[in-house]
Amino acid sequence: LMLADIIQKQRQAGFPVRILLLKPRQVGWSTWSEAEAFYEINSRSNWTALCVSADTESTDMVFNMTRTFQSHLPQELRRATIASNRKEIRYRAPHGAKFLTQTAGKDVLGRGGTIHFFHGSEVAFWPKAKEGLAAVLQMVPNNPDTIVILETTANGVGGAFYDMYWQAVDRQKGNDTLEGYLPVFFPWYKFDEYTLTPPKDFVADEDERIIQKEYGLTDGQVYWRRLKIQELGGDEGMFRQEYPANAMEAFQTSGNPVFLQSMIQHQKEFIREPRRCVFTEDGIENVQRTFNCWKIRQLPCDNHEYAMGIDTMEARLSDVNDPKSNLDADGVAVFDRTAGEYVAIYQGRGDQVDLAWQAYYAAVRYNEAFIAPEIPNSMTLLNIFKEKGYANIYNRQVHDQQLTVQDSENLGWRTDMVTRKWLVDDFRSALREKSFVVGFDEIISEMMSFCYDKSGKPIHISGKHDDLLFAAMIAFQVHLRCPMGIKPYQYAFTGGPVEHTQGIQSLARVGVVDKGIEEDDDYDDDFFTD
Numbered sequence: 001l002m003l004a005d006i007i008q009k010q011r012q013a014g015f016p017v018r019i020l021l022l023k024p025r026q027v028g029w030s031t032w033s034e035a036e037a038f039y040e041i042n043s044r045s046n047w048t049a050l051c052v053s054a055d056t057e058s059t060d061m062v063f064n065m066t067r068t069f070q071s072h073l074p075q076e077l078r079r080a081t082i083a084s085n086r087k088e089i090r091y092r093a094p095h096g097a098k099f100l101t102q103t104a105g106k107d108v109l110g111r112g113g114t115i116h117f118f119h120g121s122e123v124a125f126w127p128k129a130k131e132g133l134a135a136v137l138q139m140v141p142n143n144p145d146t147i148v149i150l151e152t153t154a155n156g157v158g159g160a161f162y163d164m165y166w167q168a169v170d171r172q173k174g175n176d177t178l179e180g181y182l183p184v185f186f187p188w189y190k191f192d193e194y195t196l197t198p199p200k201d202f203v204a205d206e207d208e209r210i211i212q213k214e215y216g217l218t219d220g221q222v223y224w225r226r227l228k229i230q231e232l233g234g235d236e237g238m239f240r241q242e243y244p245a246n247a248m249e250a251f252q253t254s255g256n257p258v259f260l261q262s263m264i265q266h267q268k269e270f271i272r273e274p275r276r277c278v279f280t281e282d283g284i285e286n287v288q289r290t291f292n293c294w295k296i297r298q299l300p301c302d303n304h305e306y307a308m309g310i311d312t313m314e315a316r317l318s319d320v321n322d323p324k325s326n327l328d329a330d331g332v333a334v335f336d337r338t339a340g341e342y343v344a345i346y347q348g349r350g351d352q353v354d355l356a357w358q359a360y361y362a363a364v365r366y367n368e369a370f371i372a373p374e375i376p377n378s379m380t381l382l383n384i385f386k387e388k389g390y391a392n393i394y395n396r397q398v399h400d401q402q403l404t405v406q407d408s409e410n411l412g413w414r415t416d417m418v419t420r421k422w423l424v425d426d427f428r429s430a431l432r433e434k435s436f437v438v439g440f441d442e443i444i445s446e447m448m449s450f451c452y453d454k455s456g457k458p459i460h461i462s463g464k465h466d467d468l469l470f471a472a473m474i475a476f477q478v479h480l481r482c483p484m485g486i487k488p489y490q491y492a493f494t495g496g497p498v499e500h501t502q503g504i505q506s507l508a509r510v511g512v513v514d515k516g517i518e519e520d521d522d523y524d525d526d527f528f529t530d
Contacts (some may be wrong), residue, residue, distance in 0.1 A: 003019070003021065003029060003184065004032075006182060007019065007459045009178060010182065013178040013179070015178055016122055016142055016144055016147070017147040018148050018150075018182065019149045019182055019184055020161070020164055020168055020181050020183050020184060021151035021152070022151075022154060022184070022185040022247055022250055023153055023155055024187075024250075024507070025242055025243075032385075032505065033121070033151065034062055034069070034119065035069065036147075037049040037099065037117045037119055038070070038099065040117050041097040041098065041099050042077075042526075044116070045094065047116045048097065048099075048114060048116055048117070049099045049115070049117035050099075050115045050117070050139075051117075052102045052103070052109060052119070052120050052132070052136060053101070054103075054104055054122040054123075054126050055103060055125075056103050058121060059103045060506050061089060062121065063101045066089060066099055066101075079092070080092040086100075086447075088100045092333070104126035104127060105128060105137075108133045109132050112137060114140075114141060115146075117146070117147045119151075120149070120189040121151060122152045122153065122200035124152045124159055125155050129159060132488040139262055144334065148181075153250075156256070156451070157257060157449050157451055157461055159453075168180070168181045168182065168183040172350035183247070185247040187244065187245045188245065189221050189503060194225075194243070195220040195221045195223075196224040198219045198220055198223035199223075203268065209223050229473055241415070248265065248448070256451050256452045257451050258424060258451060259447045259450065263428075263431045263432060264444060264447055265497060267439075267447075269421065269439045270341075270439050271384060271441050274297050274345075274440065275295070275297075276288070276289065276290065276296075277294050278294060278358065279294065279361035281361065284365075291348055292347075294344055294358070295440065295442070296344045297341075297342070297343050297439050298343040298345070299343075300365055300366045301336075301339075303368060304338040305370075306334055306343075306363075306366040306369035307370045307371075307476070307478035308359065308366070308371040308372070309333050309372055309413070309470070309471040309475030309476070310330075310332050310359055310371065310372065310471060311330070311374050311468075311471040311474065312352065312355070312376070312377040313330045328467055329347050329349050329465065330343075330346070330348050330350075331345070331468040331469075332345065332347075332362070333472040333474075333475045334362065334366055334369065334472050334475065335475040335476060335479055337484065341439055342437065342439050342472060342475070343439070343440055344366070346359070347363070353380060355381060356380060356381035359371070359381060360371075360388060364390075368390075368392050370392045371394065372394035372412055372474050372475070372478045373385075373413070374411040374412065374413050375412040376412075394411065394412060394478050394482060395411055395415060396410050411476050413477065415470070420457075420458065423470070424458045424473065426476060426480060434521055436476075438477055443469055446460065446464070446465060447469060449461045449498075450466055
């Protein structure tokens with residue numbers, strides 16, 4: 001009934017029904033969708049309904065389900081059919097409606113002319129889903145009486161359904177229109193069957209109380225959740241995968257994300273609309289565009305220290321198998337080392353000299369920030385900084401196979417198999433400890449699509465980017481590895497002493513050297529400079 005209500009509202013508004021349904025398991029929505037399709041072809045002459053499933057077994061199940069609907073109709077309502085050796089139901093003239101089934105990746109999708117009701121089942125698991133959807137959706141006219149339901153359980157971050165879902169979510173922000181694809185997700189606690197009467201001595205533990213407050217759960221729902229987790233061997237992650245509480249959790253727990261959903265959810269609380277501008281030699285100019293410009297949450301503050309990470313574009317496709325996919329981009333992130341937050345980002349594609357001057361003007365304005373351009377793709381930018389006599393450029397140290405520390409004239413940050421791990425591990429640890437604020441939706445979006453591949457390498461999923469994320473992680477490494485200036489002691493106007501508080505500055509590691517191997521804690525002191 002929950003889904004039926006949404007469909008009815010879209011129909012009453014005079015729009016074609018377009019639903020993107022992200023579903024938990026075992027709630028019967030595939031059955032409901034087939035029942036709705038069967039009702040439509042029985043009620044409407046010359047209508048065509050098509051269901052496309054992820055595999056042959058699912059296609060057989062859908063067809064058998066529809067055949068059961070047909071066989072259990074009362075005799076006076078049962079229409080005459082045309083014999084067929086395919087998995088389909090065709091009614092004789094003059095009614096002439098038909099119900100077709102196909103398998104994604106096996107059949108040529110969209111055959112059969114105009115489609116009035118299209119049900120895509122488990123779309124996230126289709127092979128070549130993007131191409132398949134493009135073919136079949138062209139067969140559905142944009143008429144108010146047509147219906148498209150794309151439903152699936154989550155299959156990790158990324159893919160055609162993932163992209164469509166979050167694009168629809170973004171379109172819905174601040175816009176209550178019922179036109180277009182509607183993202184639909186129902187969390188587990190919306191279903192009446194997912195509750196049990198708790199014993200009289202039931203008491204929620206600390207973690208359960210947090211979840212109970214966040215989602216407004218009853219004691220019965222918390223008790224049901226506890227028993228279900230026990231049934232799953234105590235694996236809370238498995239529970240979140242099978243019974244997600246929100247859409248982000250559904251996608252992330254079904255994949256292999258680098259950053260936990262709880263980390264991302266916490267950081268989303270600090271997002272605010274930034275100022276869009278460019279830096280000039282004389283100041284700052286506001287702009288209307290959203291690319292090839294700076295987005296600023298906080299202008300430079302007196303006595304604050306800053307670190308800048310620069311990830312220069314390599315002209316690589318976001319999806320190597322799709323020549324039409326977007327190229328990567330230049331990404332720059334400015335980190336306020338004093339306040340512990342990212343205050344400015346730059347994203348664009350263009351001339352490297354223009355990027356260099358934008359980075360230079362920004363670095364100067366942000367109190368001569370320490371900068372680390374990623375090498376070797378940032379050489380043009382690095383040379384301009386050197387020509388201007390800029391002093392605060394990250395100078396990395398190197399070591400030989402015996403880990404003997406050697407001074408180096410090598411400037412900038414170089415990402416390789418070893419340093420990539422440092423970037424990710426330090427950034428993730430600080431996120432887990434809530435040590436800083438990300439603040440930008442663009443970085444958080446890239447965090448959401450940053451996963452471990454089959455070899456265990458952390459990388460953006462196909463079709464997504466990680467330019468700003470790497471710029472942010474490089475800036476954080478600069479913060480950890482470059483010295484902080486000597487600041488006067490804090491004082492209170494009352495003259496009373498102020499207790500030292502744990503903050504972002506306490507994370508800074510002065511002069512730390514990249515060693516590249518696992519070592520005991522008591523061995524680390526040999527690698528710190530005065």
